[in-house]
Amino acid sequence: MVIKSAEFVVSSPSVDKCPEAKRPEYAFIGRSNVGKSSLINMLCGRKGLAKTSSTPGKTLLINHFIINNSWFLVDLPGYGYARRSKTIQAQLERMIADYVVRRKTLYCLFVLIDIRHKQQQIDREFIDWLGAKGVPFAIVFTKADKLSAPAAKRNAEAWMKSLTDGWEELPPSFITSAEKGVGREDLLGFMERYLGQ
Numbered sequence: 001m002v003i004k005s006a007e008f009v010v011s012s013p014s015v016d017k018c019p020e021a022k023r024p025e026y027a028f029i030g031r032s033n034v035g036k037s038s039l040i041n042m043l044c045g046r047k048g049l050a051k052t053s054s055t056p057g058k059t060l061l062i063n064h065f066i067i068n069n070s071w072f073l074v075d076l077p078g079y080g081y082a083r084r085s086k087t088i089q090a091q092l093e094r095m096i097a098d099y100v101v102r103r104k105t106l107y108c109l110f111v112l113i114d115i116r117h118k119q120q121q122i123d124r125e126f127i128d129w130l131g132a133k134g135v136p137f138a139i140v141f142t143k144a145d146k147l148s149a150p151a152a153k154r155n156a157e158a159w160m161k162s163l164t165d166g167w168e169e170l171p172p173s174f175i176t177s178a179e180k181g182v183g184r185e186d187l188l189g190f191m192e193r194y195l196g197q
Contacts, residue, residue, distance in 0.1 A: 003188070030079075174186050
């Protein structure tokens with residue numbers, strides 16, 4: 001898939017305020033500071049499209065971007081940021097759950113995981129919850145440039161293998177680096193195949 005245009009559309013405080021659900025959507029989510037905005041910018045070939053920040057937990061709204069005037073890319077708030085108040089964290093969790101479960105045009109949710117770390121309980125619980133709700137998702141390992149290629153591959157395989165204690169069929173997974181452009185064609189190709197279906 002070639003991305004010819006990518007434009008910010010709107011930030012919404014709830015799923016009810018999102019654009020009318022008429023176009024396919026791909027949403028991106030992950031723990032705070034996993035490199036979500038950088039990955040979105042890399043995929044779209046636009047450096048400042050999604051706002052990156054050195055401070056984790058900055059995305060607090062559902063951000064819609066229109067791609068090629070035909071589908072939406074959605075930047076969701078990160079989960080598991082400990083420094084937020086419990087009230088704000090609870091509101092965000094409700095907002096995310098509402099969007100993920102109720103948004104009929106969500107084709108696939110990309111769950112971002114920092115490839116340098118072993119499986120964290122918060123990520124596993126979120127993924128198991130997606131499975132229980134029947135939400136289509138894929139796992140995207142980020143920051144592969146921080147490791148050698150063999151180490152990145154080993155870590156990703158170990159992470160996926162640790163899902164086999166509860167999953168009969170594993171979700172699709174991708175290794176990416178926003179810094180080096182790794183995984184861009186694989187991810188865009190996956191999206192294109194989904195759109196074709």
